[in-house]
Amino acid sequence: MFAFLSSARKALTRCVFVGATLSLAACQPISIGGGTNVGGGTGPTIDPSEPVRVALLIPKSSAGAGTVATSLENAARLAMADLTNVKIDLRVYDTAGSTDKAASLAQKAVADGAQIILGPLFADAANAAGVAVSEQNINILSFSNNTSIAGGNVFVLGPTFENTAERLMSFAARQGKTKVLVAHPNNVEGQFGRNAVQQAASRNGLAVASVNGFEFSQPGIVAAIPEIKSAMDSTGADTLVLTSNSAGALPLLAQMLPEAGVNPSKIQYVGLGRWDVPAQTTELPGLQNGWFAMPDQAMIQNFQARYTQAYGSAPHQLAGLSYDGIAAIGALVEAGNKKALSAGALTQGAGFQGVAGAFRLRPNGTNERSLAVAMVRDKQVVIIDPAPTKFAGAGF
Template identity: 30%
Template sequence: KFRLLTHDTRGTPEGAAEAAQLAVGDGAQLILGPLLSSSVQGAAPVARAAGVRVIAFSSDRSVAGDGVFTLGFLPRAQVDRVIGFARSRGVQRFAALAPDNPYGRTVLDAFRAAVIGAGGEIARVELYNPDAADFSAVVRDMADYEFRRATLLEQRKELEGKEDEVSKAALARLETLQTMGDLPYDALLVADGGKRLQAVAALLPFYDIDPKKVRMLGTGQWDEPGIGAEPALVGGWYAAPSPGPRAAFEKEYSDTYGEAPPRLATIAYDATALAAVLAQLPGPDRFTSDLIANANGFAGRDGIFRFLPGGTSERGLAVLQVRQRDAVVIDRAPATFQALSN
C-alpha cells in the first residue's frame, strides 16, 4: 500500500529537521523534499540516522550524496546543453553575463567548463550586482562601447571636410551607426530571468550588441511565459525540458484546481510518481540508493531523468528558440539515456 504523508518544514532548517523526525516516526521509507538547500541540510542528518533516503527538490548539488538525491534543475546541465548545441551550429567565440550571486557564479563555472570542453573560445565574462537599479555600466563594458564609439567618432572626423563622393557616402553611412567595429564574440549567455533579464536584455541593443549578429543564449531561467516580449531575446537559444509533457500536466492541474501550477510542481509530481513506482517492487528494500539511481532512468513530466551515484540528477533537455509569442523546440530532448550517450 502506498501512503503519502505531508509535514510542513516552515521553510527553515529547524523546521525541516522536525518534519523529517515526524516522517521517520510515522514510518516513512522515503522522504520527498524539501525544496530549499538549507532545509535539505536540516533534514538530511535525521534521515541518514534512520536509514531513509531523501529525494530533495533542490538544485544545489552541494547537498547531494550519502542518501540524498536532488531532483531540481541543475544549471550545469542547461549550460552544457545550450553551449554544445551552439558549437554544433558553428558558434566559436562565447561571452557570458551573469549576476554576482551563487547562481550566477555556478553558471559561470559551468560556462567555462562547457566552452573549453566543446572546443570553443571564451572571449569575455562579466558579473553584475543583482540588486542594482541600473545595469548600464556592465552592459557598456560587455559591449566595448567606449572603444567602439571612439573608433566611430575618429573615423567620422577623418572624413569630415572631404569633398569627394566616396568620402561623403562613407560619412553618411557612419552617421547612421552608434559604434564601429565587431565584438569579439559570436554568442552571449545571459544567465538570469524575470525582471532582471528583461532589464539587462533591453540594454543590449541600446549599447549596440546586435542580436542579429550575436546569438543570445540562456539558461532554464528563460523558460517562462512571455520570454519573447523583449525583442533582444527573440531568436535566442536556451536549454530546458521539452514543453510537451509539461503542457499536458499543466492542463490536468488547471482543470482540477482551477489555476495554473507553480513551475516546480512537476518536480514534486515526478518525485511522487517515482516513489509510487518503487513502492510496487517486491521485497522490503524498495527504496535503496541502487534502485533510486537506476541507470535507465525514469520518464517524468519534465522529460527523462535519472540520478547519478553522487546524488545529483541528469536530465534529457531540449533546446528552444525564443519567438515573439512563445518558444519553440529546435533540437529535441532525447527519449532515452542511451540516445543521450550516443
C-alpha cells in the same frame, strides 16, 4: 514593452526579483554548504508487495509557502492514483518552513517507519533533514534545485543551472560555436549560473573567452554594457550567455546590448532562464534568434489539465516535482527489486518519465532533465531541437 522594462528597472533599483519570489526562495541556489559524499544511502530493504512508506515533508503552515505545499501534496496523491501495481503509504509532515523542524521531523518520519523521504521544499531544510538522518540508511528526494546540498543521502529534484547549461553548451558546440562570453550579476544566483556555464562549456570543448560580472542594480547593468561590448570585440567571442532571467537583469541587457552594438544577428545570444515567461520577454531586441532551454510544454500542459480537473485549480509551478518523486519510487518498486530505494536503483541510467519528460538522478545527488532548445524567432518561440524522450549513455 515600456511597462515591462519600467518594472524591470524598479526591481533592479530595489535589488529584488519581481514575481515568482516563492519559487526563487524555495529552489534557487543559496550557499549553505551541504553533502559532498557521492552515492547516497544504500537504502532500506523493502518488500515490493507491501505498501511503501513515504514521508512527505512540506511547509503546510508556512505563511509564504502554504500554496505550494498544498500543490506538492496534491501532486503526490495524483501520482499515487496513477500507480497500478504499487501502493504508497504517504505520511505528511508539516515543516512550517523551519530548518530545525525539518530536521526533527525527518528523524520522526524514520522512527515512524519511513523508507524514503520526499521533500523538504527549501534547500536549507533539505540539507538539515539529510544530515539528521544520514546514519539511518534513508535517502531524501528534495524539491530543491540547489546543487550545493546534493550528495550523500540527499538528491535534488528541481531543475538545475548545470543541466540547462549542459544542454545549451552541447547544442552550441554542435552548431560550430567556439568561444563563449558569460555575463552574470554578482549575486549568488548569478555566480551559480556562471559556474554552470563555465563547466558545461569546458566539457563540450568551448573556450570561455571572458566572464563579465556586474552589480545587480540598474546602474550596475548600465555600467556593464560597454564592458561586455568591449570584451566581445577583443576576444572574438561568437556566443554571449546571459544567466539572468526576465524577473532580473535580462530585460535591460537584452534591450541595451543591441543598442550598444552587440548585434544578435552576428552574435549568438543564449540564456539560462526561460525567455518565454512572461510572454512579452520574446519582444526584446537582443533575444531575437537567441536560444534558451525549456521542458516539453505539451507534457506539462497535460499534467496541469489533469491536476486542475482533480483539484479544481491550477497547480503551482513546482508541483510536478512531487509527482516526479512518487513516479520514480513507483517505477522502481514495481520492478520488484528489494533494493528499489537504494542509491544504485535511484540513479539507474534509464531514468524515469515525469511531468515534463524524461529525468534521472545522478550519483552525485544532482539530476538530469530532458530539455528542448528553443529559439526566439520573430518574437515567437520556436523549438529547434526537441527534448529527447529517453536517455542514452551515462549522462554528463
